[in-house]
Amino acid sequence: MRKLDRPTLRAIFPLLISLALVAKAAATPAYPLKPSANGRYLVDRSNVPFLIIGDAPHSILANLNNEDATRYLTNRGSNGFNALWIELLCDSYTRGAGTEGSPNYGRDVNGNNPFTSTLPGGYYDLTMPNPAYWSHVDYIVQTAAANGLQCVFTPLDQGGWTQTSLRNGTNRCYQYGQFLGDRYKNSPNIIWNLGNDFQNWRKQQNDAVILAIADGIESVDTNHLMTIELNSMVSESQDDPNWISRITANGVYTYYPTYDETLVAYNKPNIMPVLFLEEHYEYENVGGEFGTPNVLRRQEYWSLTSGALAGHMYGNHYTWTFTSGWHYLRTTGVKQYFKNFFSSRNWYNLSTWTFTSGWQSHLQTTGMRELMYFKSFFSSRKWYNLIPDQSHTLLTAGYGTYTPGGNVSDSDYATAAKTPDGTLAVVYTPVRHTLTIALNNFSSRVTTRWYDPTANTFMAIPGSPFPNIGTHNFTTPGNNSRGDPDWVLLLQAQGGGGTPTPTATAQPTLAATATPTATPTSTPTATPTATPTSTPSATPIPTATPRVTPP
Template sequence: MALAGSLIWLAHSDRVQAQEPSSALIDKSDQIAFPIRSSANNRYLVDADGKPFLMVGDSPQNLIVNLSLADAAEFLANRRNYGVNTLWVNLFCITTKGTCPKDGTTYDGIAPFLTPGDLATPNAAYIQRADDMIKLAEQSGIAVLLDPIETESWLPVLRQNGIEKAFHYGQFLGNRFINRTNIIWLHGNDFQSWRNPTDTALVQAVARGIRSVDATHIHTTELNYWTSGTLDDPSWSGLVDLDAAYSYLPAFAQVSAEYHRADHKPVFLVEGAYEGENNFLVDGGSLLNLRKQEYWTMLSGGSGQLYGSAWSWPLEKGWRSHLDTPGAQQLKVMKNFFALRKWYELRPDEDHKTVTGGYDAIACHAGRTAVWAAHFAALSRFVWAARRIGYIAANGCATTARTDDGSMVIAYMPTLRPLTVDMARLAAPVIARWFDPTDGSFTDVGSAPIANTGSFTFRAPNQNQAGDEDWVLVLETAGGR
């Protein structure tokens, strides 16, 4: 039943579906002028020409160690084909997971340091290999989130070297890579001990060293799982320009928390569910979970996100056979959808003034409560107890965003249900369509524009092309993209 005074339109599944016009599929935003920086309002990233930069990334963390230059060029070309414009790469591989040699050497035996573990003795051959990889990405129009000494495996080395050596190591890197315009410095990585001031000081010493010689490249940091944001640690505020949300819980909650900080910076999802991995609390990296993560992020204030998979992050033997996965294909669908629209003008509808019904208040509240509770060790049991509605797989919160001028409203609905919209929040009559996030097709709602008055209840077609229930409602005025 519709709400009183509402209109109901049922978009039948046999309605004609269409892709975006073919000319629109040529994404001119792919032409990036490096370096990347924050926008004037600190809400998104822009390139050197001031053009909004929608971060769409992958996470080949072991690229430098496990691939040859020829292999890397092949990987980059493949990812570029899927719309990827950013890669997370660790300067030194994660040695604690068995995905590279325990001493951190490259596949062909190049060690990172002349004296093992001594930050004062970087191996020029190793650094050159890294530089060559980053240059390949630069030539391909791909930004590199470069982690100078990730903390999952290399924090003990930082501790052994101390603050002064860490600072000078940062200076060395800042000078060595200053001319690689495509770098964004990413510090941390599963930095579970960031509340320890000694550990934080060591990681920040590297960042300060880089900044002392390089004022061009921007910085961010990944803190801890289950969920965190860069600015959970306020001591990073003056060192970073970009806020990395990290969450194995529903992404909308952590991204939204970062978006609403008084000292906000552009926020992106640095890590969450990975395709093909069953990380704790993620309930598996299913395609539906990945899509939830992607659209929740973009409609909760996110300026972009990184995808990851069980095969692309370690780049172990057999990686080629797992490049063209459904997750990578659907990432491209998401990228094409938002890149063709004014995504950088979207504002989250968290007060539910636009989508007034059907958003699932319980699920939305549960996701935010789970993220809040996960920040407190004493409340971890609550997160576990609330997993049925707090986890990604079980959470059905529908997120919505609207442009300030009322020219566009986008809502992501994880499961089939009616969505009621206050049409007065639109600036003019709108073309309404359902977008299938699994294949990029559209289903029209009616044959004429819908008036921007009163309430209107939208019902999606039945299951999408993949047999799931998630859809994206798109309301656009003429020229509203």
């Protein structure tokens, strides 16, 4: 190739820079987000449908200096994430410094306390912010924005800062909310997520102080989405009726099969986008169930096909604690879990090998890679028009048993969703099933394919496309590329349902091309039927709490 001379390079260099800036601007999402016109999904500032795919670096302010934070944020942006759940105040509950009331609790990685004054008992005065601490927060916001990432901020974590909020009372909490709202009202890449393990929301005094923070934020910032995470092991934001008029997205939190609580949220009469906030994290053990890639896939596909059209927040033990992992073996139940797991397989020398390195070695994980396959699969289709098939008019038989509780890995239930125009349907089955599909739901002949959620590949189905009449049985084609039995059945009417509206974010740096592979046999055998149990409704405490007004 002929080398360009220096004058030519000087002439075209400004043009190249301009083109690069234009390309970056075109790829940058138009934040902030807002609910769609029908209230079912999110759109950006240009009204383009947007699918949140988030990580949960809860303790980033406490544990990562600017250099490490930049490395992490750059990695997450380049791999396709577009949101990060961050605790604005982080003590030992979320792997930060100290416990509330102790000296210097909640200080950041640079040694800055979040506030400059304390109340009797050693609890921070929330009306006295420390500029140095909040400058560190500003850096995270700005660096996240440069990487196309939204900061999903929890103002006052209720797992670790409960007494701080109560000692401050509603007036100081309101002023703290005003401070946050005023500081970040013009930062487009913000979502407010209050609560976090809010076990005491049913107590009026506990609810009132967090409501006051929300009211303080909204008194000066109406630009950003707001939601709240209530209690574990299962909840959704509208369980607490006091929040219905304040939030713009319904956040789901469950460690049980995710389709159940997602449907509870989706079916609420006050319609708003359902965002799946928290579930089993990768590499963690909650209630005796480990966050394996298989468990993570079930959570993700079940939730979206059950109505969580706003998106899905993922978590990884290493990238929420930013620790080496060795201390995790001291967590209740985890040491015994690994002892049993490895000894039963005679892998005695491997029982702690995955914990020898830190968070830097756990960025490109199987769970993250498969989450990006999930994002690619749905964002290249009109996911935002999908409606859960709750009455089984699409998937009429072979869906297994609906279980509202129990372990994620024990459920065999297949979920389905379809668009009202009859052009697209998606079925996720966690186990081997023969799925009976009513093809008369579609507007024309139906092209069907199996999608492997562990490899991002498609598999042709003999006989496809099928006429849009009657029913047809589709039997899962054995195990996927990871040796697990879960598959996605994609059904598209010819001439429709395939026009993508991709979420405007950077694409993941992984090879994920969907190519036809071996063709399985569609087995037209009888399909066992199952009747799902009724979806339990949440039990809110209807204590009306008025909005706090400025003191």
